[in-house]
Amino acid sequence: MMYSWIALVVAGLLEVCWAIGLKESQGFTRLWPSVFTAVTLSTSFLLLSWALKQLPVGTGYAVWVGIGACGTAIIGMVWLGEAVTLLRVGSLMAIAAGIVGLKLAG
Numbered sequence: 001m002m003y004s005w006i007a008l009v010v011a012g013l014l015e016v017c018w019a020i021g022l023k024e025s026q027g028f029t030r031l032w033p034s035v036f037t038a039v040t041l042s043t044s045f046l047l048l049s050w051a052l053k054q055l056p057v058g059t060g061y062a063v064w065v066g067i068g069a070c071g072t073a074i075i076g077m078v079w080l081g082e083a084v085t086l087l088r089v090g091s092l093m094a095i096a097a098g099i100v101g102l103k104l105a106g
Contacts, residue, residue, distance in 0.1 A: 004054040005103075011047035012067025014040045019072040023080075059102045066099040 021037030028034045044064075052060045070092050076082040 001054055004051040004060075007047045008051040008055065008060055008063055009067065011044045011051060012064045013071065014044035014047065015064060015068030016071035016075060018044060019068060020075055059105070062102055063099050066095050070095050070099075 018037050018040040021033050021040060024030065024033035025037050026033070028037075048060070048064050051064075073082075073088065073092055077084045077088070
């Protein structure tokens with residue numbers, strides 16, 4: 001079961017990578033960002049599907065999406081110049097708390 005959680009977390013981190021890759025590919029008009037996006041997207045889905053063999057689909061999918069959403073938003077704020085507001089940070093903390101809650105609810 002632990003390997004499923006590890007695969008799920010890695011899949012979530014790869015979701016962040018492909019989401020940023022989507023932006024950098026500029027609508028799949030740039031070759032290498034497009035290749036990066038395709039590889040990370042495929043690997044993310046592969047690991048998610050592997051993790052869902054043992055984890056409940058509702059929990060696994062929610063954790064995967066939560067990691068991807070939080071990670072992408074944080075990278076957007078830190079490296080891409082997106083606005084950092086108290087409401088955004090608080091909302092990300094709420095999502096993170098939900099992820100932890102789903103893990104603990106098991």
